[in-house]
Amino acid sequence: MNSALTRFLVLAVPLLIVAQAALLRLPPDKETLEAPDRAPLVRPGDKLARSGDEIMVCGQLFHVGAPVVLWTDPGGYDAYRTECRFGPIEQSAWEVASLQNKELKTPARYNLRREGLTPEQIERVRGGGWDLELLQGVVDQFVLHYDQSGTSRRCFQTLHDRRCLSIHFMIDLDGTIYQTLDLKERAWHATTSNSRSVGIEIANIGAFTKEELGDRFNNWYTRDENGWRVKLPEGEVRTPGFVARPLTPDPVSGEIQGKTLMQYDFTPQQYESLVRLTAALCRIFPKLPCDYPRDDSGMLIPHKLPDDQLKSYRGLLGHYHIQTNKVDPGPALDWERIVNGARAMMRE
Numbered sequence: 001m002n003s004a005l006t007r008f009l010v011l012a013v014p015l016l017i018v019a020q021a022a023l024l025r026l027p028p029d030k031e032t033l034e035a036p037d038r039a040p041l042v043r044p045g046d047k048l049a050r051s052g053d054e055i056m057v058c059g060q061l062f063h064v065g066a067p068v069v070l071w072t073d074p075g076g077y078d079a080y081r082t083e084c085r086f087g088p089i090e091q092s093a094w095e096v097a098s099l100q101n102k103e104l105k106t107p108a109r110y111n112l113r114r115e116g117l118t119p120e121q122i123e124r125v126r127g128g129g130w131d132l133e134l135l136q137g138v139v140d141q142f143v144l145h146y147d148q149s150g151t152s153r154r155c156f157q158t159l160h161d162r163r164c165l166s167i168h169f170m171i172d173l174d175g176t177i178y179q180t181l182d183l184k185e186r187a188w189h190a191t192t193s194n195s196r197s198v199g200i201e202i203a204n205i206g207a208f209t210k211e212e213l214g215d216r217f218n219n220w221y222t223r224d225e226n227g228w229r230v231k232l233p234e235g236e237v238r239t240p241g242f243v244a245r246p247l248t249p250d251p252v253s254g255e256i257q258g259k260t261l262m263q264y265d266f267t268p269q270q271y272e273s274l275v276r277l278t279a280a281l282c283r284i285f286p287k288l289p290c291d292y293p294r295d296d297s298g299m300l301i302p303h304k305l306p307d308d309q310l311k312s313y314r315g316l317l318g319h320y321h322i323q324t325n326k327v328d329p330g331p332a333l334d335w336e337r338i339v340n341g342a343r344a345m346m347r348e
Contacts, residue, residue: 051063052067052068053065053066053067053068054068054070055068055070055169055177055179055183055277055280056070056179056182056183057132057135057182057183057184057284058130058131058132058135058182058183058184059182060132062280062284063280064177064273064276064277064280065276065280065345066175066177066272066273066276066277067175067176067177067238067273068176068177068178068179069176069177069178069179069238070179071178071179071180071181075238076178076179076180077152077156077160077170077178077180078180079109079110079159079160079166079167079180079181079187080110080181081160082094082107082108083097084097084160084161085156085157085160085161086157086161087161094107097161101161101162103162103163103164104164105164106164109159109160109164109165109166109188110166110181110185110186110187110188111185111186111188112125112126112185112186113125113135113138113184113185113186113195113196114186114195115138115195115196116137116138116195116196117134117138121134125184128184130184132284135183135184135285136284136285136286136287137287138195138196139183139196139197139198139285139287139288140196140197140285140287140288140314140315141193141196141197141198141288141313141314141315141316141317142197142198142199142200142278142281142282142288142315142316142317143189143190143193143197143198143199143200143317143318143319143322144200144202144274144316144317144318144319144328144329144333145167145189145190145199145200145201145202145318145319145328145329146201146202146203146204146205146206146207146328146329146330146333147170147201147202147203147204148204148205148206148328149203149205150173150203150204150205150220150230151172151173151203151232151236151237152170152171152172152176152178152201152203152237153172153236153237155167155170155201155203156170156178156180159201164188165188165189166180166181166185166187166188166189167180167181167187167189167199167200167201168180168181168183168185168187168189168198168199168200169198169199169200169201169277170200170201170202170203171200171201171202171203171270171273171274171277172203172237172238172270173203173230173232173237173242173244173267173269173270174237174238174239174242174244174267174269175267175269175270175272175273176237176238176239176273177273177277183198187199189201190319190322190323191322191323192310192322193310193317193322198281198285200274200277202266202270202274202329202333203270204263204264204266204329204330204332205217205220205264206263206328206330207256207261207262207263207327207328207330207331207332208261208262208263209259209260209261209262210260210262213262217251217262217264219231221246221264226245227245227249228245228246228249228250228264229243229244229245230243230244230245232244244267245267245268246264246265246266246267246332247265247266247267247268247271247334248264248265248332251263251264251332252264252265252331252332253331254302254330254331254332255302255331256302256303256320256327256330256331257302257303257304257320257324257326257327258303259327261327261330261331262331263330263331263332264332265332265334266332266333271334271337271338271341274338275337275338275341275342275345276342276345278290278316278338278339278341278342279341279342279343279345279346282342282346283346287314288314288315289314289315290315290316290339290342290343290346291315291316291339292315292316292317292318292335292339293305293313293315293317293321300335301321302320302331303320303321303324304320304321304322304323304324305317305321305322310322316335316338316339318333
């Protein structure tokens with residue numbers, strides 16, 4: 001090799017190496033960025049935007065189309081916390097609160113869904129590692145409750161702070177959906193159905209016999225020029241200035257568990273959110289049919305299901321379908337409105 005060629009290579013090779021390295025560091029060109037079959041450029045630290053209508057299932061977000069507040073959001077209700085949510089913070093720790101309230105038997109108000117899982121699956125998920133496909137094989141019931149507290153704020157206080165219970169969702173009077181736990185968790189709300197169900201508390205003061213009623217309705221509802229409305233304390237719900245009115249103008253009477261009960265209906269906003277949430281859950285969970293317990297004539301069954309029927313039942317159901325001592329969600333709930341509305345959305 002002559003000296004001229006040697007000098008050329010000595011100078012050229014380093015330049016080629018530098019040029020190649022520079023090309024590797026170049027950002028994607030405009031065509032690459034705009035290509036529809038390629039993911040957009042994501043940089044470390046970029047914020048992932050939410051729409052405010054997402055629920056969380058196995059750490060994944062799913063749209064509902066209604067306002068949702070997660071337990072991680074400002075103003076949310078966090079059932080993962082061991083301390084009480086309300087009252088003086090100095091007395092909120094479970095170690096302190098449990099001395100004053102014997103119902104607070106454990107720091108956690110939820111536990112692991114184990115029923116139907118193999119030992120290997122239990123070992124895999126015990127640390128939280130649920131995948132969506134596994135949970136889809138477990139959840140086949142959606143249990144509806146009324147909270148008998150009147151608002152979601154009071155409901156969470158009752159469940160979490162007083163009774164050591166939990167629920168996946170709450171729907172407030174203004175239609176806001178609060179999610180307190182990921183759906184992979186086994187919430188404590190419906191005894192024998194806890195392991196296989198998702199539960200929801202719908203804000204409503206409840207259903208009562210004539211003998212039980214007393215002044216309950218008068219204390220919670222009042223009448224103005226536009227009809228009946230709830231006597232809501234200022235700031236009790238998320239929507240400023242919200243006026244809560246039952247969908248049906250007068251109390252609804254009906255028979256549950258063989259008793260004639262009276263109940264004011266849920267609000268239009270609650271029905272709208274419940275329909276959308278039902279549609280979302282029935283799409284997410286293939287083993288959850290969009291229907292409710294019916295008799296041979298197709299009518300709603302207004303009492304506890306026999307044990308063998310409950311064991312095989314899949315779909316929406318009330319708390320009273322599970323336990324003889326429960327009457328929620330009461331006679332006012334329009335099951336057809338919920339199911340037909342959800343089915344229509346699922347067909348869209």
